[in-house]
Amino acid sequence: MLTSVFRLLRIVFTVVRFRLDVFIPFGLLPWYVRYTLGAVCAIGRKRAQQNRGERLRLALESLGPIFVKFGQILSTRRDLLDDDIADELAKLQDKVPAFPGHVAQAIIERDLKAPVSELFAKFSATPLASASIAQVHTATLHSGEEVVVKVIRPDIEKTISKDIRLLYTLAHLVANMSADGRRLRPVEVVTDYEYTILDELDLAKEAGNTGLLQRNFTHSDLLYVPQVYWDFSHRNVMVMERISGIPVADIAALNKANVDMKCLAERGVEIFFTQVFSHSFFHADMHPGNIFVDVSNPKKPKYIAIDCAIMGSLDDADKSYLARNLLAFFQRDYRLVAELHVESGWVPKGTPVHAFESAIRSVCEPMFAKPLKDISFGQVLIGLFQTARRFNMEVQPQLVLLEKTLLNIEGLGRQLYPDLDLWVTAKPFLEKWMSEQMGPKRVMEEVRKQAPQWAGQLPQIPNLIYTALSQLSHQEERMQAQTQAIEQLSKELQKGRKNIPFRLLGILSLASAWMVTDPESLEHLQTADIASLGLFLVGLYLLVLKP
Numbered sequence: 001m002l003t004s005v006f007r008l009l010r011i012v013f014t015v016v017r018f019r020l021d022v023f024i025p026f027g028l029l030p031w032y033v034r035y036t037l038g039a040v041c042a043i044g045r046k047r048a049q050q051n052r053g054e055r056l057r058l059a060l061e062s063l064g065p066i067f068v069k070f071g072q073i074l075s076t077r078r079d080l081l082d083d084d085i086a087d088e089l090a091k092l093q094d095k096v097p098a099f100p101g102h103v104a105q106a107i108i109e110r111d112l113k114a115p116v117s118e119l120f121a122k123f124s125a126t127p128l129a130s131a132s133i134a135q136v137h138t139a140t141l142h143s144g145e146e147v148v149v150k151v152i153r154p155d156i157e158k159t160i161s162k163d164i165r166l167l168y169t170l171a172h173l174v175a176n177m178s179a180d181g182r183r184l185r186p187v188e189v190v191t192d193y194e195y196t197i198l199d200e201l202d203l204a205k206e207a208g209n210t211g212l213l214q215r216n217f218t219h220s221d222l223l224y225v226p227q228v229y230w231d232f233s234h235r236n237v238m239v240m241e242r243i244s245g246i247p248v249a250d251i252a253a254l255n256k257a258n259v260d261m262k263c264l265a266e267r268g269v270e271i272f273f274t275q276v277f278s279h280s281f282f283h284a285d286m287h288p289g290n291i292f293v294d295v296s297n298p299k300k301p302k303y304i305a306i307d308c309a310i311m312g313s314l315d316d317a318d319k320s321y322l323a324r325n326l327l328a329f330f331q332r333d334y335r336l337v338a339e340l341h342v343e344s345g346w347v348p349k350g351t352p353v354h355a356f357e358s359a360i361r362s363v364c365e366p367m368f369a370k371p372l373k374d375i376s377f378g379q380v381l382i383g384l385f386q387t388a389r390r391f392n393m394e395v396q397p398q399l400v401l402l403e404k405t406l407l408n409i410e411g412l413g414r415q416l417y418p419d420l421d422l423w424v425t426a427k428p429f430l431e432k433w434m435s436e437q438m439g440p441k442r443v444m445e446e447v448r449k450q451a452p453q454w455a456g457q458l459p460q461i462p463n464l465i466y467t468a469l470s471q472l473s474h475q476e477e478r479m480q481a482q483t484q485a486i487e488q489l490s491k492e493l494q495k496g497r498k499n500i501p502f503r504l505l506g507i508l509s510l511a512s513a514w515m516v517t518d519p520e521s522l523e524h525l526q527t528a529d530i531a532s533l534g535l536f537l538v539g540l541y542l543l544v545l546k547p
């Protein structure tokens, strides 16, 4: 049996080699490829009838969950991808089988160093949900609280590093293929993805993020974040309060509960701007699967957010430039938009502002053809950043996250309440924030923030004053010495200027003495020679010895 398989393989190999030997020298390789890969081509022809985005989506789905997640993240890079591809990739869904409950238990016990029966009063071995990175089980604590236990998939780290290596290889191939390929910045996209997915692997980090987001909204009636049980949370396991609410995508259930949809949509926008501008810490994975609604007061519905693995933050400078950019855009002040991009360093310093301004105008002005309420903030940012990219804007990961979150929030808001006027909701917020940034409250805040540092430096102040004063006196002495030297130099120069006629006369005398003297007759000095010698001596005196 084995011998016949080997014989068959040898025949196949010989035929293939024979064909290559024959077809390559006669230039028939394309025919050979088409012939031998006929079956593949037939599949390809069938696939060719689907659009390119659909083909890419299907390819990623067949490659497995890590590629699916990559596609989901890629779908948010509308600054790089054409809309048809981005729309198709946004449809990617995780279809991963759950892993057995006993495996989850083993991971929990290894991580928390105690048997599950000791950790929980009840633990459901059947998962509540299963995704590409983690699986969620329900449980009850001994103290009676209902919780969920999130457990990282076994061996996921190995799978990820293998798939990431493959993604890098593909990215380098695409980058080297053409200028178009390079424009997509594939290597940089994969690097971004690697960071994101590695972050998601660490549930201790997610627990930390959840804790901070919860603290930021403790006194708010806009957003609720489930409590983390720190004693039960580790790198591979995280235990948190079990929440109950209506999934935000379930519009029918929200309507049935008489939820004020306009209020709900506006609150979504308010939460986003509060997170970005007031807290500098925003949930950057706001897809509908991660958002629920508490409808206990349907007139003032409250959001519930889970899955804080991916969070974004902007520093004060970025926030300020972003707010000023949006305000300038809505005032159609494209000159200011261009200047802000240069001032912020988002585009290089030498960028020709005039050319940049007109490029922005040509992209943004058509957006104003729509009524203001239909303009998408997300699309505005995409338009702006795509234009800026042509003027060598570097990728700013924090802005990419923000752009993606804004698009999610907008999409969600309009789904809940199609007449949502984002600008009307956001403008007062931005204007208030801007005026606060320049007002006395902000100055006081800055003083308060800096005060501990200043207090720490207080004891050094006498020493600093002494050093500064002694440096000042040294400086003064040095200045005096320099002034004297300069005065001396200027005197010299003036004297030199006065002597110029004498020096010229000296040069002339020397030159004439040299011209009239015959060097060979120096032994037989005659009157003319004596005169020229006299002339020489006068010249020498005027040139060298006269001060």
Ligand SMILES: Nc1ncnc2c1ncn2[C@@H]1O[C@H](COP(=O)(O)OP(=O)(O)OP(=O)(O)O)[C@@H](O)[C@H]1O
Pocket: 094, 128, 129, 130, 131, 132, 133, 134, 135, 136, 148, 150, 226, 240, 241, 242, 243, 244, 289, 290, 306, 307, 309
């Ligand atoms: N605190 C919670 N209370 C109730 N259900 C929860 C809670 N946390 C998670 N779930 C359920 O588990 C599902 C998956 O949770 P989560 O989104 O945190 O996992 P994930 O692995 O990050 O999934 P994905 O990658 O798809 O976002 C949620 O959609 C929700 O149905």
